[in-house]
Amino acid sequence: xxxxxxxxxxxxxxxxxxxxxxxxxxxxxxxxxxxxxxxxxxxxxxxxxxxxxxxxxxxxxxxxxxxxxxxxxxxxxxxxxxxxxxxxxxxxxxxxxxxxxxxxxxxxxxxxxxxxxxxxxxxxxxxxxxxxxxxxxxxxxxxxxxxxxxxxxxxxxxxxxxxxxxxxxxxxxxxxxxxxxxxxxxxxxxxxxxxxxxxxxxxxxxxxxxxxxxxxxxxxxxxxxxxxxxxxxxxxxxxxxxxxxxxxxxxxxxxxxxxxxxxxxxxxxxxxxxxxxxxxxxxxxxxxxxxxxxxxxxxxxxxxxxxxxxxxxxxxxxxxxxxxxxxxxxxxxxxxxxxxxxxxxxxxxxxxxxxxxxxxxxxxxxxxxxxxxxxxxxxxxxxxxxxxxxxxxxxxxxxxxxxxxxxxxxxxxxxxxxxxxxxxxxxxxxxxxxxxxxxxxxxxxxxxxxxxxxxxxxxxxxxxxxxxxxxxxxxxxxxxxxxxxxxxxxxxxxxxxxxxxxxxxxxxxxxxxxxxxxxxxxxxxxxxxxxxxxxxxxxxxxxxxxxxxxxxxxxxxxxxxxxxxxxxxxxxxxxxxxxxxxxxxxxxxxxxxxxxxxxxxxxxxxxxxxxxxxxxxxxxxxxxxxxxxxxxxxxxxxxxxxxxxxxxxxxxxxxxxxxxxxxxxxxxxxxxx
Amino acid sequence: xxxxxxxxxxxxxxxxxxxxxxxxxxxxxxxxxxxxxxxxxxxxxxxxxxxxxxxxxxxxxxxxxxxxxxxxxxxxxxxxxxxxxxxxxxxxxxxxxxxxxxxxxxxxxxxxxxxxxxxxxxxxxxxxxxxxxxxxxxxx
Numbered sequence: 001x002x003x004x005x006x007x008x009x010x011x012x013x014x015x016x017x018x019x020x021x022x023x024x025x026x027x028x029x030x031x032x033x034x035x036x037x038x039x040x041x042x043x044x045x046x047x048x049x050x051x052x053x054x055x056x057x058x059x060x061x062x063x064x065x066x067x068x069x070x071x072x073x074x075x076x077x078x079x080x081x082x083x084x085x086x087x088x089x090x091x092x093x094x095x096x097x098x099x100x101x102x103x104x105x106x107x108x109x110x111x112x113x114x115x116x117x118x119x120x121x122x123x124x125x126x127x128x129x130x131x132x133x134x135x136x137x138x139x140x141x142x143x144x145x146x147x148x149x150x151x152x153x154x155x156x157x158x159x160x161x162x163x164x165x166x167x168x169x170x171x172x173x174x175x176x177x178x179x180x181x182x183x184x185x186x187x188x189x190x191x192x193x194x195x196x197x198x199x200x201x202x203x204x205x206x207x208x209x210x211x212x213x214x215x216x217x218x219x220x221x222x223x224x225x226x227x228x229x230x231x232x233x234x235x236x237x238x239x240x241x242x243x244x245x246x247x248x249x250x251x252x253x254x255x256x257x258x259x260x261x262x263x264x265x266x267x268x269x270x271x272x273x274x275x276x277x278x279x280x281x282x283x284x285x286x287x288x289x290x291x292x293x294x295x296x297x298x299x300x301x302x303x304x305x306x307x308x309x310x311x312x313x314x315x316x317x318x319x320x321x322x323x324x325x326x327x328x329x330x331x332x333x334x335x336x337x338x339x340x341x342x343x344x345x346x347x348x349x350x351x352x353x354x355x356x357x358x359x360x361x362x363x364x365x366x367x368x369x370x371x372x373x374x375x376x377x378x379x380x381x382x383x384x385x386x387x388x389x390x391x392x393x394x395x396x397x398x399x400x401x402x403x404x405x406x407x408x409x410x411x412x413x414x415x416x417x418x419x420x421x422x423x424x425x426x427x428x429x430x431x432x433x434x435x436x437x438x439x440x441x442x443x444x445x446x447x448x449x450x451x452x453x454x455x456x457x458x459x460x461x462x463x464x465x466x467x468x469x470x471x472x473x474x475x476x477x478x479x480x481x482x483x484x485x486x487x488x489x490x491x492x493x494x495x496x497x498x499x500x501x502x503x504x505x506x507x508x509x510x511x512x513x514x515x516x517x518x519x520x521x522x523x524x525x526x527x528x529x530x531x532x533x534x535x536x537x538x539x540x541x542x543x544x545x546x547x548x549x550x551x552x553x554x555x556x557x558x559x560x561x562x563x564x565x566x567x568x569x570x571x572x573x574x575x576x577x578x579x580x581x582x583x584x585x586x587x588x589x590x591x592x593x594x595x596x597x598x599x600x601x602x603x604x605x606x607x608x609x610x611x612x613x614x615x616x617x618x619x620x621x622x623x624x625x626x627x628x629x630x631x632x633x634x635x636x637x638x639x640x641x642x643x644x645x646x647x648x649x650x651x652x653x654x655x656x657x658x659x660x661x662x663x664x665x666x667x668x669x670x671x672x673x
Numbered sequence: 674x675x676x677x678x679x680x681x682x683x684x685x686x687x688x689x690x691x692x693x694x695x696x697x698x699x700x701x702x703x704x705x706x707x708x709x710x711x712x713x714x715x716x717x718x719x720x721x722x723x724x725x726x727x728x729x730x731x732x733x734x735x736x737x738x739x740x741x742x743x744x745x746x747x748x749x750x751x752x753x754x755x756x757x758x759x760x761x762x763x764x765x766x767x768x769x770x771x772x773x774x775x776x777x778x779x780x781x782x783x784x785x786x787x788x789x790x791x792x793x794x795x796x797x798x799x800x801x802x803x804x805x806x807x808x809x810x811x812x813x
Contacts, residue, residue, distance in 0.1 A: 234697035241692045340770040348767060355763055359756040366755075370739070370748045378744060383686050385694065385737035392752050520679060520696070602699050613699075 005055030006146040012048045013136040020129035023122035049100045066152035069145045075158035077550035085168045092145035099135040101177040116201045124191030161577040161584045167227035175220030181213025182285035198333040207261045214254040215634040233585035233600045235615035240389040246291035253281035256357040268337035283320040342414040349407035405458040427460035448516040455505045496637025503630035506622045513619025526609040534616035537561040551575040572599045596620045
């Protein structure tokens, strides 16, 4: 089994190198057959790596403890279902997963590349294959997941118990696919530069794959937050720790990119800037992988970790320097077709958005780098933690939400203050009403008030525009529901974007509510005792201890009351893993749109009393709702605007043009009669 | 009182579990430190005095963020200055872009004088003919 994986890994390495060299040589020397054979190599790679993945999964399922990786990351006692999680709980398996994900994404990108990008596709393919070759070479030489121990072992060491959580089935793969997915828009940009194409050829695939990897990263981060919230047992979901930041920075960089690329798509502007942005995002994604895999993060296995870190750091350096060098070589040819006309325009709003997002990415990077600077200059280590990020990134995130309320209301090219004022009138009034209501409800913290005010401004602005558009469709004879759907379908990037903006508002509600109005209490309770937390009264009943395979599970039962009425019985859990001398908790959460009651047991004393930690976290519920809304918006924005797919809404979509001009009769007009 | 204590807890890193503040960490040491924080608050010590006490014992990296003084100003000062510098740069770039734009022969600017024309724009995006029923001033 493992030998098969080992062999297919070597074959994959050869294929990737061949595909990279072949497609460049074939294109440069004008040998179409070579280009085509390189393309097939890219397709075949998917199958070869699938064999590798399957044999590693097989090794886990058959408990093949002859394989070092299986020995280190699983044991006989663990639940079978977590085999897939064990697969990427260490460096070697993660690298294999990343390589597999990259090969799948590359094959799809090559297969679906639009006509405009076909000419530079061999170069795009080559860029991706060079990246893949790097990962495969690292695996083959220093982190082989199929490496064997001198002789088979009877049982393995097992997997970190914190990873036994349903979130772990999706969070790591989605995150890793998102990080490596940034290679695709980068490869389209860089590939077209290599091919000497300096126009907008790469924009469509760049935007599509940019949004896909951005959506993967966003969902991955949110899932990670959910995992932390339910298992890490401190009542929070985000701690600005180095690994979280490593995933957050490329997400922020990509957010800037997918906004800015719209300007190039619609207006042919910001050509150079978009290339810079995608290079930055790619560099941050490489850094993210470096942090997570082989970076200075403590890991249970020391095997080659430090060397792996250096190799990754070097690759990150190359991945940033080479594209920037090429960019400067091509600098003169990258002139945009148009230029900015007014500082009150959608284009200008996008520039401001980029400034804020890159600012946030910079602050985050600075927080990561500063301890190193301090150590170099002063020789003392310092911590840059949550207070720093909250205080510095907080205001910028607020400004971003404000911009989210204004930017979409501005027209392309040139807006006017009076129009903007009129359009902001109703959302502004709504948000003031919200503000006054909140003050009346005794919400007094300035930060929280400002956040809620801005959130309501954004939400009201979006909903108002939907209402207007729907009414306009209704006057054309559609019923309201149909009119709304046609409105969305008619300009998907725009309305998909609005849906995502609403998701961000929901997320912000949860973050602000829980960080400013959360309460926390630690209590030791003997059976039968009661404790007060917020409006809740909690009665502790009993705890049972059950040995289960690799762990002992302690399940406590508590009754929750509010105002004297019984609400429900909750069962917070704690499991102790003797092999690891480690405990993992599973919080009991009573989640409502208003607030979460969050209970974790921390320890059991000899007299039978249990230490509980209680949280009341307002509005967290909305954060998890934001996830599906976010994905829905992304799908709407990405859904291809092809005619066959639009059969149901007939020809209400104008042919794609750079910009609809007022005054000129619309040629699509004749269809609607 | 408890609120002040928790805010101090959030500013102190648990020395034996990197990355976690003492209000998050569940280990014995964090528990003791939480106890010390409450004791000292009860004695009437200020927040700064309590933080200093822990810095003396465990070194500067016990603080969750660098102090806003001395060398620590570098940590707090660089991000806002950089963002501000970028904003100034952006301002000048935009200005020069606009000047370059004005020297060109331009497409007529959009008539965006009122809400109605905005709705016309929405209709155009939808590919609809301009609507007559929208009022006499819009009749085309």
